[in-house]
Amino acid sequence: MKPLTADEIVVMFLALGTLLAVARLFGEAAKWLRQPAVIGELLAGIVLGPTVLGTLAPDIMAHVFPADGRSHLVLEGLTTLAVVLFLLVAGMEVDLSTVWRQGRAAATVGMSGIALPFAAGFVGAYAFPAFLGSESDSNRVVFALFFATAMSIAALPVIAKTLMDLDLYRTDMGMIVIAAAIFEDLTGWMIFAVVLGMMGGGEDHGPGAATTILVTLVFAAAMLTVGRWTIDRSLPWIQAHTSWPGGVLGFSLALAFFAAAFTEWIGIHAIFGAFLVGVAIGDSSHLREQTRATINQFVSFIFAPLFFATIGLKVNFLTNFDPLLTLAVLLIACVVKIVGGFLGARFSGISRRESWSIGFAMNARGAMEIILGLLALQFGIIGERLFVSLVIMALVTSIMSGPIMQVILNRPKTRRFSSYLNSRLFIDPLKAVRRQDAITELAQAASEAAALEPAVIADAVWARERVLSTGLGNGLAIPHARIRGLRAPLVVAGIAPGGIDFNAPDGALARIILLILTPYEDSAAQLDVLAAVARTFARADLCEKAVKAGSYTEFLALVKQAEGP
């Protein structure tokens, strides 16, 4: 074996540099349009690949991204490394204990969200393989199984983002969806591993199909039990005896590579090993948040863009675009997944409206679908036409789940925060400069409306404040208390242009101070008002603007604007 020539090395770095630069650039653009970076990265590949560059300037493309030869191999090897690392990170997000603790509801939603799409996908693909883009020579059962898996997989990060945007992440419903998505992620990959195993392992090595599947399952089970346990015990030792974070990083990556080698050797793809190692490592309570973030950063900023960009190099997205097939895939995918999630949620006793939104949340496919499709393409299970359709389906479902959920859940949940405001209960500016004085001043204003002694209010609020300071960060503080004898919730808004220290986690002085009083007997009222505040003041710039409001009318207008329509 000869070493790489200078020319080949030049081409390699030229290719890597081009891919990374264009992918990051397009990724940033996608973020700017409030879309996942993945979309931009894929587009970068499409622009650099046969679809655009290959058509406009085939010579340049052939030179930078040669279709064969040693430079091609090198790039291929690097992208395999990239996707293995990506799956390691994805695995690290699979938190089994979350699924376990969410219990039956998550399991029901997850099962139903997998079972229905899987069954429907299998039947459909088995009955109409040609229509769904099966290549004539591929195995009918394997194709149907793959299609079924492609229909049932979920994208955890996209779902998490959507829930976060809608302020549903920490709700009971949000946690059920997250747990169900984790469950589906894990199950989906296991099923796909089995499907690949059914291809009969590799051609020249490895055992037969049955053995491959058996070994896969045993390996997965061992990794999720003994492997997890061993890693959890080893991490403290590694962290104690090696330099940080080098030791843990080296350990994690080496382990992932070994597992990748093993799963590739038994006839399924290398990524499964990395994914399982990711699950096992990510589950350890000894893995520091910072280590996780470090691995995460270099993978999602360097390797993931590289990988997603190379996808576009492999396939011509224009000539292989089949509108009818794409539409069919998109329709089937949405219907089966949404109905599956909906039914699962209904079974676990969740309201109809929330069940629909759970269905739509689970519908997002994202990057996982694309990787799944790419693997199937490489293994010859599907053709390029179906691959293109799957990629488009993954992107469309990811983009649409957020807005649709917003529409479904757009209900008058609780009272709006602005409805608590009152021009007589607005103090601008506050005279106080200290926390306790500010509370006294606000309590003074509240006392008339509440028909209570100012001292009673101030004492209750101050007692509350000492237990847990109410500075929320971003210049907002919400001293509050439940008051005996109060009839209805009461909010006094005070503006302190100079800022008052309410001990906020970000260290910023509070400039908007909202005194929130609720009836003692009604603990739900307090939650309602506080939730309304949290929703309204979620945006960092609101406080900034509100301080400069100048009058009650302008303040109210700003709050109303922040609340949205």
Added chain:
Amino acid sequence: MADAPSRTILVLAARSPRAAAVIAEARRLAQALGAPLAVLHVGPDDADSRSALLRAIEDARCDPGGVELLIRQGRVEVVIAQSALERDVELVVAGALEREGVLQYYTLGSVARRVARSSPCPVLLVRQPRLAPEPYRHIVASVHYDAVSSAMLGLVFRLAREEACEVDIISEYESPGLNLMFGDALDSRQSEELRRRLHATEKLRLSAFVDAVRPEDVGVRLHCLPGRHGTATIEHVHKSNADLLCFPHSSAPLTFWDKLFRHGVEYALERLPCDLLLFRPQAARVEASEHQAGPG
């Protein structure tokens, strides 16, 4: 709390040198909670055991007339479950060793932990029982936002009031899926913002939750800790040098699967960083109605 119905504190005593100390700790808790004390021994009912246990009760400086001695046969877990059904047991107290190895879990294991895993009522594991027990200085209670947690806080506040100790209430929150999302969709400033928002919301939730059950004369500190369930709390226990850790748990027994999937409670049970109260909801129903009747 004189008007509250007196519910029994049941202490599990083996014939070991530690028995007297465990009984002494239980006596202290019974006094603090104003509850009658019963000593349960599982084993043969002969004169020998009886005299040994009576001696232990005496060593623990209990009033012999005020303590009920029960001697039963069978598997300890089953006996406890039966006793809890027969009488109104508020709390089972048992002595436990500090750390449980894997082998112990899969073989016989410590009796106290087996009881804790399966008991239908709250169990308090005492790690270092002393013949001259001292009141708790610092209680850490981990809560979820549910009825079991409120009931547990009811017990914690009663104890805290009597023993005049500090109470830290902790809510742990995990954020699965966020790391990947941060890389994909946000820059680090945005993700920092999101984390802060998550924390602020959590803080509000916790304070509203605790406010609903906190009696006015008990001071508490609230903490919202990001991290794996169980881990962050135990870290806090170590840091704050607390001597009682309280976890709520459903009425379901803890099984092998909970250990496998790392249930936070299992994590605490295995490590036992200090005394551990595992609170179960059977007592919760009574407690909750009591609480509603209480302030008014």
